[in-house]
Amino acid sequence: MRLAELSERSGVSTATIKYYLREGLLPPGRQINARTAEYDEEHLRRLRLVRAMIQVGRVPVAKVREVLGHVDDDSLGRAIRLGAAVWALPQVPEPDEDDEYVQTAHREVTRLLDRLGWENTKQLATISPAYRSLVVAVAAFRRLGYDFGAELLAPYAELMHRTAVLDLDNMETYASEAERVEFAVLGAILNEPVLQALHRLAQEEETTRRYGFE
């Protein structure tokens, strides 16, 4: 298809597509002559992904380029390629390791991982942004006087693990590795708003079931 059709089918303006091409976020089309290039379904799919990252995920252009570099690098293992997206999302600031609440939070999160038997995550703890986010959130609760310890967190973690199993099962329904990795990137950006909305809806449902509408 030509640029105009790519624009129409994706809903992205030709000016923006040209910008993505210049920035290397979209591979060049097949050049037919000096003024015309031809694009295919893969361009359309990649364009949707780029748009989701930039418009929905608010990922900066340089970061998008970096994530796509990992996504397209066949020499990397699957776990690294799948993780590239999440690791590129905006992260919480580094915890202050001198803070006593942060230190207790580290111990509680470690106890939690032991209890769950999440050995892989424990190995990744020093480099994982997710581990860091959890420590920061648990420390914030403790600072407010709430004891969110391993016992309280464990059943939540089990439910989130079942959620992650669904995520990967859904991803594996896609036939090609390229589509799978792209779905994982999209999931990292778009899944969280869906889960958050479902959680709030479920709270509404359960609250009104227990206490009525008044």
Add this chain to the structure above:
Amino acid sequence: MRLAELSERSGVSTATIKYYLREGLLPPGRQINARTAEYDEEHLRRLRLVRAMIQVGRVPVAKVREVLGHVDDDSLGRAIRLGAAVWALPQVPEPDEDDEYVQTAHREVTRLLDRLGWENTKQLATISPAYRSLVVAVAAFRRLGYDFGAELLAPYAELMHRTAVLDLDNMETYASEAERVEFAVLGAILNEPVLQALHRLAQEEETTRRYGFE
């Protein structure tokens, strides 16, 4: 306790506490003489809640006052008081009802609620921010060519319902109604970062279990 002790135990500066008092976010202390007031454990608890809303939840002061008004209004039913916090959190923009993807998303979300038997939520759909967020998120997926329909969403919704059951069970361990409502407000602000971090950790764990560390 005096203002200085309240400041020390809460970690909030006396200047900030005076500001909260002026803004009506904290009830006045018991006046001992013209220059000295006495504060109690309830002030400390309320101060922690206000700080969580403002510093962690980034809720504007006027909104905090509105939420606390609901929290403290015994004439309101429990479901309304518990919901006040979530409804005060930053919400997604209104969906564009003329957009075809939004219209399809409404139909899919309605099918989902029917399938789940979430009758209460269905009744609240026209006024619920959570319902609106879900429609916006599902429409965003559809616009990108991904069919996030009722069948795919239902198992996620079931897991989020079990999460909501845990939320309310934990809340019910608190003895007084005031503490319960405050815990629900805090939960609305702080739970989501915890759940999000646990979900990302679980994805790491499950991905590395399936595909190894490479």
